[in-house]
Amino acid sequence: MRLDSIFVVLKREYLSRVKNKGFWIATLAVPLFAAAVTILPTLLISKSHTSQTIVVVDATGQGAGEALKVQMAQTAKTAAAKPKEKGTVPSRRLGKGDSRLADFTIETQTPAANPQAQRRELDARVRQGKADAWMWFGPGMLKDEAAEYHARNTTNFITQETLRGDLSEVVRRIRLREAGIDPARMEELTKRVELDAKQVPGTGTSGGGVAGLIFAVVLFFLLYMSILMWGQQVMTGVLEEKGTRVIEVLISAITPFELMMGKLLGICLVGMTQLAIWLGTVLVLTAPGIVATLAFLPAGVTMPTLTIGMMLNLAFLFILGFFAYATFYAAIGASFNNLQEAQQVASIAVVFIVAPVMVINQIINDPSSTMAVAMSLFPLFTPLIMPLRIAIEMPPAWQLALAYVLTLTFVIGMIWICSRIYRVGILMYGKKPTIQEIWRWAWHA
Amino acid sequence: MNPILEVRDVRKSYGDFVAVGGVSMSVPPGSIFGLLGPNGAGKTSTIRMIMNITAPDTGEILVFGRPRTPNDLRRIGYLPEERGLYRKMTVMDQLLFLGEIRGMKRAALVPEIDRWLGRVELAKWSGSKIEELSKGMQQKVQLIGTVLHKPDLLILDEPFSGLDPINQELFRELLQDYRSQGKSVVLSTHGMELAERMCDHICLISNGRAVLDGNLKEIKHRLGGNSFRVIAEGDLDRLRAMPEVEQATIQNNDEIKLMLRPDADGAETLRQMIGFLKVREFRSEEPELEQIFMKAVRDAA
Numbered sequence: 001m002r003l004d005s006i007f008v009v010l011k012r013e014y015l016s017r018v019k020n021k022g023f024w025i026a027t028l029a030v031p032l033f034a035a036a037v038t039i040l041p042t043l044l045i046s047k048s049h050t051s052q053t054i055v056v057v058d059a060t061g062q063g064a065g066e067a068l069k070v071q072m073a074q075t076a077k078t079a080a081a082k083p084k085e086k087g088t089v090p091s092r093r094l095g096k097g098d099s100r101l102a103d104f105t106i107e108t109q110t111p112a113a114n115p116q117a118q119r120r121e122l123d124a125r126v127r128q129g130k131a132d133a134w135m136w137f138g139p140g141m142l143k144d145e146a147a148e149y150h151a152r153n154t155t156n157f158i159t160q161e162t163l164r165g166d167l168s169e170v171v172r173r174i175r176l177r178e179a180g181i182d183p184a185r186m187e188e189l190t191k192r193v194e195l196d197a198k199q200v201p202g203t204g205t206s207g208g209g210v211a212g213l214i215f216a217v218v219l220f221f222l223l224y225m226s227i228l229m230w231g232q233q234v235m236t237g238v239l240e241e242k243g244t245r246v247i248e249v250l251i252s253a254i255t256p257f258e259l260m261m262g263k264l265l266g267i268c269l270v271g272m273t274q275l276a277i278w279l280g281t282v283l284v285l286t287a288p289g290i291v292a293t294l295a296f297l298p299a300g301v302t303m304p305t306l307t308i309g310m311m312l313n314l315a316f317l318f319i320l321g322f323f324a325y326a327t328f329y330a331a332i333g334a335s336f337n338n339l340q341e342a343q344q345v346a347s348i349a350v351v352f353i354v355a356p357v358m359v360i361n362q363i364i365n366d367p368s369s370t371m372a373v374a375m376s377l378f379p380l381f382t383p384l385i386m387p388l389r390i391a392i393e394m395p396p397a398w399q400l401a402l403a404y405v406l407t408l409t410f411v412i413g414m415i416w417i418c419s420r421i422y423r424v425g426i427l428m429y430g431k432k433p434t435i436q437e438i439w440r441w442a443w444h445a
Numbered sequence: 446m447n448p449i450l451e452v453r454d455v456r457k458s459y460g461d462f463v464a465v466g467g468v469s470m471s472v473p474p475g476s477i478f479g480l481l482g483p484n485g486a487g488k489t490s491t492i493r494m495i496m497n498i499t500a501p502d503t504g505e506i507l508v509f510g511r512p513r514t515p516n517d518l519r520r521i522g523y524l525p526e527e528r529g530l531y532r533k534m535t536v537m538d539q540l541l542f543l544g545e546i547r548g549m550k551r552a553a554l555v556p557e558i559d560r561w562l563g564r565v566e567l568a569k570w571s572g573s574k575i576e577e578l579s580k581g582m583q584q585k586v587q588l589i590g591t592v593l594h595k596p597d598l599l600i601l602d603e604p605f606s607g608l609d610p611i612n613q614e615l616f617r618e619l620l621q622d623y624r625s626q627g628k629s630v631v632l633s634t635h636g637m638e639l640a641e642r643m644c645d646h647i648c649l650i651s652n653g654r655a656v657l658d659g660n661l662k663e664i665k666h667r668l669g670g671n672s673f674r675v676i677a678e679g680d681l682d683r684l685r686a687m688p689e690v691e692q693a694t695i696q697n698n699d700e701i702k703l704m705l706r707p708d709a710d711g712a713e714t715l716r717q718m719i720g721f722l723k724v725r726e727f728r729s730e731e732p733e734l735e736q737i738f739m740k741a742v743r744d745a746a
Contacts, residue, residue, distance in 0.1 A: 008542065016531075016534065016538075240531075240532075241529075245527040246529040246530060246531055248529065249587070250546065251496075252498075252518060252521065252523035253519070253543070
């Protein structure tokens with residue numbers, strides 16, 4: 001084996017990709033796209049308040065309609081006035097002090113002598129667009145009947161959720177009053193306790209809280225994307241050499257093993273370059289000051305930081321992950337004649353690489369659970385699960401060491417088997433080989 | 446002189462199909478060696494075994510006097526039958542790459558590449574991508590890639606296919622230059638005329654077997670002692686029926702290529718021919734390779 005031959009191939013693989021405009025477009029598009037899908041909707045929502053007019057016909061006789069009007073005006077006011085609390089988890093439950101999608105204008109009516117005519121008239125108003133919806137509070141609502149809600153569309157779950165929440169609050173107060181209990185006293189006594197989550201120093205590497213969580217998930221998906229994308233690049237690269245018959249010239253100059261290793265290392269380096277650019281972007285964006293000025297995140301939320309140790313772990317895990325999958329892709333690319341044939345078998349790799357995505361929620365919730373530990377030690381999952389665990393909570397050193405040993409052993413095994421398949425397959429043309437044949441190449445060739 | 450390349454009774458079968466059924470050949474240094482034969486004779490299969498792309502079932506291949514080692518790769522230049530270059534790479538980058546994988550240094554390569562590109566009139570294409578070039582141009586680039594590292598042995602599979610006569614001539618000159626530096630060229634072709642014009646040694650392959658092998662001049666001398674050019678009119682069928690006649694082919698109108706059996710006497714045959722033909726010319730001649738080839742194939746069958 002000649003290292004200089006490997007290096008020449010590596011250089012070609014690396015430069016031919018990095019010099020390509022497409023690489024830079026893809027590399028820059030990902031952060032832009034990510035920013036677009038996360039930041040834009042938030043900006044749009046916060047900037048675009050709509051107002052909805054809802055007509056309420058109150059037949060309860062207890063002033064539920066008026067109470068709702070007051071209640072909704074009040075929550076809107078407190079939401080606007082309430083400063084963001086330090087470390088607050090942004091709540092998804094609208095109507096609980098968070099900014100609302102819409103301002104509601106409630107218009108109350110008393111039930112008319114002819115309810116049918118009143119209903120028809122209200123329907124007409126909604127149809128004409130003079131009101132967005134109308135509601136009917138029957139006398140039984142204070143017991144257990146539902147409130148009627150009539151609107152042009154009934155899939156506006158967020159609006160309905162808001163209304164349901166506020167109306168429940170109103171009705172509860174009326175019920176309490178009827179039972180002779182002071183609602184204000186009741187509220188005082190049943191107040192929720194908030195959890196102020198803080199990470200124990202020295203256990204983790206991220207800033208904790210939501211920011212740390214988002215950071216872990218972003219890391220996970222960047223690695224996932226890189227391994228999948230660049231692994232497949234290895235396959236298409238091998239297929240190209242086979243298809244254009246460049247391979248015969250190459251094989252007459254260097255050994256198949258040198259060629260395969262050069263290709264794997266070159267493309268691995270391209271993937272690392274891209275990851276470095278992405279992580280660099282993350283570092284710049286999360287640098288103190290920048291985020292605050294951009295004001296995308298609530299003030300005072302501690303941003304996760306990338307330590308040197310964490311970055312080294314990430315780099316090693318990426319290399320191992322890339323090799324675990326790319327060796328397979330190289331063997332598949334070498335065995336088949338075109339992309340269609342190869343893709344069918346290559347989907348086996350996708351199954352393994354997608355599996356960690358399925359359990360990401362469980363791992364985030366308990367990164368030290370038996371399942372999380374087991375999966376992070378399985379060589380095909382280690383490169384994705386381990387970074388996720390590291391980002392959330394640093395695993396014990398022995399687990400990390402064991403994972404490295406297992407994955408490295410696995411990767412060496414993959415290189416050995418796949419280079420044997422590659423060596424034979426790369427010069428096979430014509431008939432599509434069966435899996436049994438490919439298996440034979442690995443062991444008997 | 447020790448041969449640069451020696452192939453000893455090499456055989457290769459794919460299932461029941463015998464691609465190469467016993468080929469031996471010996472390539473002396475400083476020669477152009479032609480591997481000849483019709484399509485499907487086993488030329489490419491033989492070359493692929495020489496290049497270690499496939500392994501022979503039996504037999505032995507010696508390069509530079511010993512079984513080949515991976516380091517020998519750098520002393521060999523190979524042009525495969527199916528040409529291939531990276532489509533998206535520029536001519537310069539491509540050639541630099543092909544030189545570098547054979548251990549050459551970039552600084553030494555650039556002037557060498559420029560010199561070659563100038564010689565094949567591709568200088569102004571050096572920055573163009575391969576996919577922008579015509580097939581003929583691509584072939585020239587690939588040939589440069591084959592000789593850049595100044596190999597001691599060039600192995601070219603059908604180097605002339607797809608080239609126009611001007612470029613064929615250019616290739617021929619390049620190869621003869623190469624030979625004059627004491628290096629060897631093995632080329633396969635099914636074009637007998639071309640082979641005849643440039644090869645010193647030949648190996649004729651038919652149906653996977655070497656039917657003739659040796660120095661072209663010697664072969665011609667050995668097999669062509671009884672070849673004649675005849676200009677005559679009359680009953681040619683009767684001529685072909687004569688026991689002394691090995692082969693009689695009509696060239697244009699009344700010109701006949703006549704090959705007699707090795708033991709036949711030319712003068713005696715002429716005397717008999719005069720009896721039924723109006724002979725205007727009867728001249729002893731070197732046989733054409735094609736005639737030799739066809740005879741060898743017939744004898745082997």
